[in-house]
Amino acid sequence: MRKAIAILLLAIVGYYFINVFIHMPFGEKREGVGKYYLENTVKETGAANVVTAIVVSYRGFDTLGEVTVLFLAATGLGAILFGKRGEKRRLQGASVIVKTTSMMLYPMVVLLGAYVFVHGHLTPGGGFQGGAIIATGVLLMFMSYRHFNVSHNALTWIESLAGLTFATVGLIGLALGTTFLQNFLPLGTPNDLVSAGIIPIIYIAVGFKVGAELTGVLDNMLKTIR
Amino acid sequence: MILYILIVLGLATFFVVHRGLKGPTPSDRIVALDNITTITTAGLVLLGLYFDRYIYIDVALIYGVLSFIGVLTLARYLEGGL
Amino acid sequence: MxxxxxxxxxxxxxxxxxxxxxxxxxxxxxxxxxxxxxxxxxxxxxxxxxxFFSPRRVVLIIKYLFVFMIALIKANIDVAKRVISPKLPINPGIVEYKTQLTNPTAVTILANSITLTPGTLTVDVIDNSLFIHWIDVTTKDPEGIVREIGEDFEKILKEFFK
Amino acid sequence: MLYYIGAISLILIGMYAVLTKKNLLKIVVGLSIVDSGVNLLFISVGYVKDATAPIFSMPSLTADKMVDPVPQALVLTAIVIGLATTAVALGLVIRLYDHHKTLNINKIRQLKW
Amino acid sequence: MGVVEIIGWVIIVIGVAFLFLGALGLFRMPDVYSRMQTATKSVTFGTMGTIFGVGLVHPEWFWKTLIIAVFIAISNPISSHALARGSYKMGIRPFTKEENMDDLEPVVDKSEDEEE
Amino acid sequence: MSWLAVLVLVLVVVQIIAALFSVWQKDLLLAALGTSAISVVLSVLFYLLQAPDVALTEAAIGVALSTIIFVIAIKKTDRYEE
Amino acid sequence: MEFSPVLYIAIPLFAAFLIPLLGKVSKTLVKLTPGIVFLYLSYGSILLFPKAMEKPIVQVVAGFKPPFGISLYYGATAAFLITMVTIVGFVIWLYSYKFIIREPIEKYYMLFMMLITGSTGILLTGDMFNMFVFLEITSIAAYSLTAFLRDKDGAEAAFKYLLIGSFSSTFYLLSVMIIYSYTGTLNFADIAGKIDLIPPMAKGFVLVLVLVGMGIEAEMFPLNGWAPDAYSQAPSPVGAVFGGIVVKAGLYAMIRIVFLFFKTPEVMQFLIFMGILTLLIAEMAAMRQHQIKRMLAFSSIGQMGLVIIALGIGTMGSTSAALFQMFNHALIKSLLFFAAGYLVFHSGSKQIEDLEGLGYDKPVTSFFFAVGALAIIGLPPFSGFWSKLLILVSVAKAGDIAILLLILTGSVIEAIYYLRAVVKLYTRKEVPDNVRRTPISGLVAMGILAAIILYVGLYPGVIEKWLAPAANNLLNAADYIKAGLF
Incomplete structure (x- = not known):
């Protein structure tokens, strides 16, 4: 019964979808803000990667919100799973091979994450991806060593300081008499590491923050007792 | 040239997907996933060559690293670790 | 430091x-x-x-890579033959490989090399024996196993971690 | 066009899972499938034929041969938000399992749905 | 087309061939361990070859492709080892003939456990 | 129909198969595996649609992190669907 | 530094990132932070209020002109609602200062602050996708807070809310996508100018998607299944935030989009129809409830139905009446939740039956509950009276007697169940000596709200004179486009 209703509902939704998207042109150029961004990004922001420029500069407010969403998810997960940590139980340890390799790979993965967020304005990637990679690298250690612990104190500090950096960078723009999150640094030459004004600063802050947050999420979930 | 190679890769993917759908044990399917990710890494590098953009290689690099960790997690789950 | x-x-x-x-x-x-x-x-x-950067070791690393590459290519061709041939000529089993290496890094490298050369797959490590799934078990004698699977690797590794 | 079909089928399959499945984790899986479908749809809307990625890494690239960057920027945000939602959902699932020792929706139902 | 480029293409083609054979092996082999054998190893080798070949075709990409290839060479055996170990611990026994008895069976539970 | 379109067709088919697989599958671990496979294919599709940024994000978040937290959640709860 | 609308978002975010660090110093500091933030924001909003009433303030973020950058649109409607939100937020903070004693306190305050900030963002933003982001901020904070007590029902209610909420955000994202693909822009004002580029079929689909997506937040009829559970299982202050603030933001977003893009008679008819359904069904359901907070939740849905009807009529008078009603409802529902929170706390049970006799044991709290109940029914001299009266007058002016009768029916039902609860409260019964006390901060919070309600009830002119510009701003799409694109 439930299935029948669901299928009926989906059939209606699907019908509308198909009707709308059959007329949607695929692969054609569009007028609109996208075109403006493509033509003016390098001039206005100095970033080679237009997507990064949009994410951090033109629509930087979104990114601030996005960081907040992740922050809230980490906080909320902490609140939901509060008081459920600990209790000993027997677990299968990882084999020597996995342990040794994790040790070797852990710094490399973290370095890769750092590379991704430092080069956010030049190559694909940026703060979120870099942070996710760092968190995954820490997870590698969690998986190999049950006793591996991250310091919650340090996580909190990184998280807060990175978040404050982001907000402060925004407020500096406001304090200088322009608008929130406005660039106040020289743009530099495109495709240099030190270019694009505040974009790298924001992405580094985001990278640290997301890395710390996702590590916190994974830690919270892993250390929860069943 | 590259497209023909990619089609071969696609064919290989079908074998792997078949194993992933059929594979009697969970391990079989995880092996299939592992192989899909490895093949995909190769495919991404080849596509980067096809589009002739150096920056696309980054994606393959990160992809390789992360898929490895994903598969390792699954393996550790099977082992009873985690 | x-x-x-x-x-x-x-x-x-x-x-x-x-x-x-x-x-x-x-x-x-x-x-x-x-x-x-x-x-x-x-x-x-x-x-x-x-x-790790002493010249002796650098030479050993290059030598190891060389040996490893050759083993890799040989083994790959071997497995490719098995896969293509319609009868699927395999004779798998899990054998115990007693290694003399003690350093965990050395054991890891050995196990990885064994895993990467097709035909053999390290399933588990307990103390200093590697348990290897071997696709074509030709011998059950411990020394024979060492000789067949990883003697070349082990020799170099032993020297490296001396 | 193929992209649209793939994306729409993903959305529909995910919604089907959410609507009919009785298992909490399955529902969360369904939600993440829907998210993936929406993202794919969005990106394919921004695609331009024979264009390349909007990254000026080489001097030979010009702005009129690039895909629309806006959907990409938006999807970037949407993916991260999807991850956040999934994480919270899984936290709630763990909580619910803790209380009820089951993941079946029919056995959990205490409040009227 | 320089010599290096041609070599690169040849390596790519060889790599893809191995990759395909690996996938075929995954399709044909009778049990998990044999599948890991052929599949993972040949696929890894093929992938390494392909990526390395791309590095040769485009010499300025060489270092990054080398890093990817090396990384795959390090990581893939680990994941397949972990998978094999996981499957064994789960109780999946390899498909063997009578005389190739399983050496791991009697000692499998000895590997270390940890307290959380 | 160009060869690239064939490749896209293959990928879309694989993706739909993976989605159906993860919806029908009773073993939740395999359902999580299915979502991982969807993400794999999705990131290749993003790559083909010239969105390396998004492909990277999908690889980092869909293939690795999302799957991992699913597996952890399965570990902390129940693996099989009744 | 001059107060600028972007600070409504920036300051709470800054504070939220600071709270974990403050938590290392002292818990009191953590508790005080949101209060200081909201106090400052209310001060700023009152400063900005007359300016925004005259002429919409359009604030650009990151220095790019709309539609290229994100712009914040602080028009008269937004100013009206945001001032209300910050003040109510401050009062709710005051209430929860002593009410929330459960760990982890700093997480609670962070989530609480972001819940209100997200709603403010929805009210403030002039960009479609930005609204999605704020919607998600609100939702994720809301899910976590619903499950904050970590009991059985809380987690279940939160999961249900999450399920429906994800659908809502998915639908909204889809609508953003279709709109973007045809118009190539995301700025509300810009889209409103180009809305005819969308073919009719797609336009209809977008309308449905927006109505479904935002209707979930605004508790429109078939989509409000989450509300009663979430309201009743969340801690009382959070229930007050839901009823007083979040719903308003969702409704504002929905109405803003509908009025800007799809203002046709059919759509307005549909809105009226949905409003009536929502009102009647919710009031009927509230009648049958035995738990006090569920009753309040259903009543909140019913009130939203009333507001939707008034907005659907779409005349100047009805729209301002609707805004007035939103204002009143935010205050009164918060007061009711506050009082109900302590009543439940004192009696130790969520059932209405168990409230018997509390009116003598806990006179002050019960008195505030009674004030709230009478105000929401719409009795003079409370503020609820005027807004309800205005709605009825505007409906009568529009000449639809049937709607008038239906609204009256709804009000009568509402009066019945509220009076039932109040009567229960003042039924004499021997109560065991109760040592629990309502803390001063809670009483002060309730007192402030009750005083405002009474004051506005006696002098409705204070609010009424601001209603006309606010309603005008909401109704007049052309002005919005002109101001939004400067």
């Missing part, structure tokens, strides 16, 4: 590989990041330190 420097140098080399650029800003950023990362991971990253 030596361990820290080693970690730093390795990370910096990897950074150079990532960026493939020698611009000053890139180098400085790489150095700073390597320092930061090395400072919290050097304790686990290595036990030996700078000793």
């Amino acid at each position: 030596s361990r820290f420097l080693f970690t730093f140098i390795v990370l910096f080399l990897i950074w150079l590989g990532f960026t493939t650029s020698l611009a000053t800003a890139e180098l400085i950023t790489g150095a700073v990041l390597s320092l930061i990362i090395a400072s919290f991971s050097y304790k686990t990253f290595t036990v030996e330190g700078l000793g």
Whole structure:
């Protein structure tokens, strides 16, 4: 019964979808803000990667919100799973091979994450991806060593300081008499590491923050007792 | 040239997907996933060559690293670790 | 200190590989990041330190790579033949490989090499025996197993970690 | 066009899972499938034929041969938000399992749905 | 087309061939361990070859492709080892003939456990 | 129809198969595996649609993190669907 | 530094990132932070209020002109609602200062602050996708807070809310996508100018998607299944935030989009129809409830139905009446939740039956509950009277007697169940001596709200004179486009 209703509902939704998207042109150029961004990004922001420029500069407010969403998810997960940590139980340890390799790979993965967020304005990637990679690298250690612990104190500090950096960078723009999150640094030459004004600063802050947050999420979930 | 190679890769993917759908044990399917990710890494590098953009290689690099960790997690789950 | 420097140098080399650029800003950023990362991971990253860079070892690494490559290609062709042939000529089993290596890194490298050469797959490591799934078991005699599977690797590794 | 079909089928399959499945984790899986479908749809809307990625890494690239960057920027945000939602959902699932020792929706139902 | 480039293409083609054979092996082999054998190893080798070949075709990409290839060479055996170990611990026994008895069976539970 | 379109067709088919697989499958671990496979294919599709940024994000978040937290959640709860 | 609308978002975010660090110093500091933030924001909003009433303030973020950058649109409607939100937020903070004693306190305050900030963002933003982001901020904070007590029902209610909420955000994202693909822009004002580029079929689909997506937040009829559970299982202050603030933001977003893009008679008819359904069904359901907070939740849905009807009529008078009603409802529902929170706390049970006799044992709290109940029914001299009267007058002016009768029916039902609860409260019964006390901060919070309600009830002119510009701003799409694109 439930299935029948669901299928009926989906059939209606699907019908509308198909009707709308059959007329949607695929692969054609569009007028609109996208075109403006493509033509003016390098001039206005100095970033080679237009997507990064949009994410951090033109629509930087979104990114601030996005960081907040992740922050809230980490906080909320902490609140939901509060008081459920600990209790000993027997677990299968990882084999020597996995342990040794994790040790070797852990710094490399973290370095890769750092590379991704430092080069956010030049190559694909940026703060979120870099942070996710760092968190995954820490997870590698969690998986190999049950006793591996991250310091919650340090996580909190990184998280807060990175978040404050982001907000402060925004407020500096406001304090200088322009608008929130406005660039106040020289743009530099495109495709240099030190270019694009505040974009790298924001992405580094985001990278640290997301890395710390996702590590916190994974830690919270892993250390929860069943 | 590259497209023909990619089609071969696609064919290989079908074998792997078949194993992933059929594979009697969970391990079989995880092996299939592992192989899909490895093949995909190769495919991404080849596509980067096809589009002739150096920056696309980054994606393959990160992809390789992360898929490895994903598969390792699954393996550790099977082992009873985690 | 030596361990820290080693970690730093390795990370910096990897950074150079990532960026493939020698611009000053890139180098400085790489150095700073390597320092930061090395400072919290050097304790686990290595036990030996700078000793890895002694010329004797570099030669051994090259030699090892060479031996490994040859084994890899040979084994791959072997497995390819098995896969193509319609009868599927396999004779699998799990055998015990007693290694004389004690250093965990050495065991890891040996096990990885064994795993990477098709036909053999390290299933488990308990103390200093590797349990290997072998696709074509030709011998059950312990010394024969060592000879067939990983003697070349082991010799070099033993010398390396002496 | 193929992209649209793939994306729409993903959305529909995910919605089907959410609507009919009785298992909490399955529902979360369904939600993440829907998210993936929406993202794919969005990106394919921004695609331009024979264009390349909007990154000026080489001097030979010009702005009129690039895909629309806006959907990419938006999807970037949407993916991260999807991850956040999934994480919270899984936290709630763990909580619910803790209380009820089951993942079946029919056995959990205490409040009227 | 320089010599290096041609070599690169040849390596790519060889790599893809191995990759395909690996996938075929995954399709044909009778049990998990044999599948890991052929599949993972040949696929890894093929992938390494392909990526390395791309590095040769485009010499300025060489270092990054080398890093990817090395990384795959390090990581893939680990994941397949972990998978094999996981499957064994789960109780999946390999498909063997009578005389090739399983050496791991009697000692499998000895590997270390840890307290959380 | 160009060869690239064939490749896209293959990928879309694989993706739909993976989605159906993860919806029908009773073993939740395999359902999580299915979502991982969807993400794999999705990131290749993003790559083909010239969105390396998004492909990277999908690889980092869909293939690795999302799957991992699913597996952890399965570990903390129940693996099989009744 | 001059107060600028972007600070409504920036300051709470800054504070939220600071709270974990403050938590290392002292818990009191953590508790005080949101209060200081909201106090400052209310001060700023009152400063900005007359300016925004005259002429919409359009604030650009990151220095790019709309439609290229994100712009914040602080028009008269937004100013009206945001001032209300910050003040009510401050009062709710005051209430929860002593009410929330459960760990982890700093997480609670962070989530609480972001819940209100997200709603403010929805009210403030002039960009479609930005609204999605704020919607998600609100939702994720709301899910976590619903499950904050970590009991059985809380987690279940939160999961249900999450399920429906994800659908809502998915639908909204889809609508953003279709709109973007045809118009190539995301700025509300810009889209409103180009809305005819969308073919009719797609336009209809977008309308449905927006109505479904935002209707979930605004508790429109078939989509409000989450509300009663979430309201009743969340801690009382959070229930007050839901009823007083979040719903308003969702409704504002929905109405803003509908009025800007799809203002046709059919759509307005549909809105009226949905409003009536929502009102009647919710009031019927509220009648049958035995738990006090569920009753309040259903009543809140019913009130939203009333507001939707008034907005659907779409005349100047009805729209301002609707805004007035939103204002009143935010205050009164918060007061009711506050009082109900302590009543439940004192009696130790969520059932209405168990409230018997509390009116003598806990006279002050019960008195505030009674004030709230009478105000929401719409009795003079409370503020609820005027807004309800205005709605009825505007409906009568529009000449639809049937709607008038239906609204009256709804009000009568509402009066019945509220009076039932109040009567229960003042039924004499021997109560065991109760040592629990309502803390001063809670009483002060309730007192402030009750005083405002009474004051506005006696002098409705204070609010009424601001209603006309606010309603005008909401109704007049052309002005919005002109101001939004400067």
